[in-house]
Amino acid sequence: MINPFEIIETINMIDKENLDIRTITMGISLKSCVDPDVDKACEKIYNKITAYAKDLVRVGEEIEEQYGIPIINKRISVTPVSCIIEALEEPSIEKCLKVAKTLDAAAKAVRVNFIGGYSALVHKGCTPGEKLLIESIPEVLANTEIVCSSVNVGTTKAGINMDAVAEMGRVIKKAAELTKETGGFACAKLVVFCNAVEDNPFMAGAFLGEAKAIA
Amino acid sequence: MKAVVTVVGKDRVGIIARVSALFCENNVNILDISQTIMQDIFTMIMLVELSTASVSKLNSELAKIAEEMNLSIHLQNEEVFSSMHRI
Numbered sequence: 001m002i003n004p005f006e007i008i009e010t011i012n013m014i015d016k017e018n019l020d021i022r023t024i025t026m027g028i029s030l031k032s033c034v035d036p037d038v039d040k041a042c043e044k045i046y047n048k049i050t051a052y053a054k055d056l057v058r059v060g061e062e063i064e065e066q067y068g069i070p071i072i073n074k075r076i077s078v079t080p081v082s083c084i085i086e087a088l089e090e091p092s093i094e095k096c097l098k099v100a101k102t103l104d105a106a107a108k109a110v111r112v113n114f115i116g117g118y119s120a121l122v123h124k125g126c127t128p129g130e131k132l133l134i135e136s137i138p139e140v141l142a143n144t145e146i147v148c149s150s151v152n153v154g155t156t157k158a159g160i161n162m163d164a165v166a167e168m169g170r171v172i173k174k175a176a177e178l179t180k181e182t183g184g185f186a187c188a189k190l191v192v193f194c195n196a197v198e199d200n201p202f203m204a205g206a207f208l209g210e211a212k213a214i215a
Numbered sequence: 216m217k218a219v220v221t222v223v224g225k226d227r228v229g230i231i232a233r234v235s236a237l238f239c240e241n242n243v244n245i246l247d248i249s250q251t252i253m254q255d256i257f258t259m260i261m262l263v264e265l266s267t268a269s270v271s272k273l274n275s276e277l278a279k280i281a282e283e284m285n286l287s288i289h290l291q292n293e294e295v296f297s298s299m300h301r302i
Contacts, residue, residue, distance in 0.1 A: 002219075002293075004249055004260050006300045011221050011289050013299075065270055066216070068291040 014069065023073040024060055025201035027208040028052050030079040030117070036089040042102040045084070049076065049106035049115075057111045076107055077199075077206035078117035086129030096136035097143060104144035114189075116206030118149040121196065122164045134164070137171050141186035142178035148189045148204035152196035160194070168192045216265045217246070217293040220277075224286030226257040233280050234261075234288070241268040241276075257286075262293065 013019035033044035053076055060074045081099060088095055100118055107115035118140060120130040137149050151168055154160035172192075176184035191205035198209025222234060231250070238245060247262040265273070274290055281288040 002296045002300055004251075004258075007219055007221060007260050007296055008223075008258070010296055010299050011291070014291070015287070015289065066292055067295050068270070068274075068289070069295065 019069065021069060021071040023075055023201065023203075024056075024071055025075045025077050025116075025206060026053055026056050026112075027077050027199060027201075028079075029208055030081065030084055034084060034087040036087060038088055038095040038098055041084055041088065042098055045099065045102050046106045046109075049078070049103070050109050053106075053110040053112065073113045074111075075201070075203060075206065076110075076112050076115045076117075077201060077208050078103070078115065079208045079210070080119040080121060081117055082120040082127070082130045082133045085133045086127060088129070091129060091132050093132070093136045093139060096133060097139055100136070100140040100144050100147050104147050107146050112146070114146045114148050114203045114206075116148040116150070116203050117208060118147050119151065119205075119207040121152040123152050123155045123158045123161050123194075125161060126164060134167055134171060137190060138174035138178050138186065141175050141189050148191075148206065150191040150193055150196065150205040150207060152193040154194040156195060165192075216270075218263050218265055218270075218290050219293050219296055220259075220261040220263055221289045221291075222257070222259040222261075222286055223288075224257055224281075224284065226252050226255055227284065230257060230284060230286065231259065233284065234259075234277070237273070237276050237280065238263060241273060242266055243268050243273070 028049055030045060033041055033048055035041040035044060057074050060071050064071050084099055085091055085096055103115050120133045122130050134151060140147065141149060153164040153168060172187055175186035175190060179186040189204045193205060196205065200206055222230060235245060244264040244266065245261055246264055248259065250259040277288045277290055
């Protein structure tokens with residue numbers, strides 16, 4: 001048996017020092033949801049997220065109960081949404097918003113706290129889809145509740161995309177302006193990265209890496 | 216599933232009786248008990264085998280005993296302690 005001192009030490013951590021599991025994050029690839037038609041893409045996204053993550057919260061709660069250690073957050077990260085926007089026919093801010101609202105609705109349907117991945121990696125330059133995604137960020141964050149967004153604007157190897165940096169400055173100001181009633185809360189759901197790490201599970205900058213072969 | 220139960224509080228008559236009676240009712244087998252009293256503070260650590268008992272039901276029953284007898288009672292999966300303290 002483990003010695004009593006160790007047991008009391010662990011109990012103290014749980015009881016007095018708030019030992020907990022901060023987050024479990026499920027990575028879901030959206031690559032299979034790409035479609036030129038925005039409604040079809042949204043339908044695929046909603047169905048995929050709600051199918052893969054339907055048991056996430058329930059199983060999380062079961063683990064909490066089994067081990068007696070709380071799991072504070074349950075979250076989802078997805079492939080950078082720029083891959084969806086890129087493939088849309090006649091992409092527009094409205095269509096971006098529709099995709100984001102689908103993510104919001106799917107995440108709420110499976111009862112997670114946040115969904116991350118409304119993201120673009122533009123350190124080597126922006127494609128038209130990525131440009132549009134960045135432009136849509138303020139509207140998206142102001143009109144969704146639990147969608148998180150991130151943009152990688154530089155890497156040590158590629159340098160810094162100064163155009164993207166300038167654009168992100170404007171995006172941050174607009175996002176704050178659009179949510180001024182709530183203290184600029186949209187900005188709390190936005191991260192601007194240098195050297196963004198793939199498969200980062202930490203909100204608001206979470207997204208599923210390109211190289212990941214899961215789900 | 217094996218679990219570790221810790222009971223800490225001011226010593227009084229019937230602590231072990233109440234806790235072990237609850238385990239008996241729920242078909243929980245006590246594998247090991249260590250117990251000391253340090254300056255009036257009763258500290259008991261039990262290793263139990265839960266077999267069919269539900270963790271949530273036991274926890275709510277233990278919480279009732281804890282409140283009635285003014286104790287601090289915890290029931291945790293044994294694996295938590297092994298993971299924390301053994302490589």
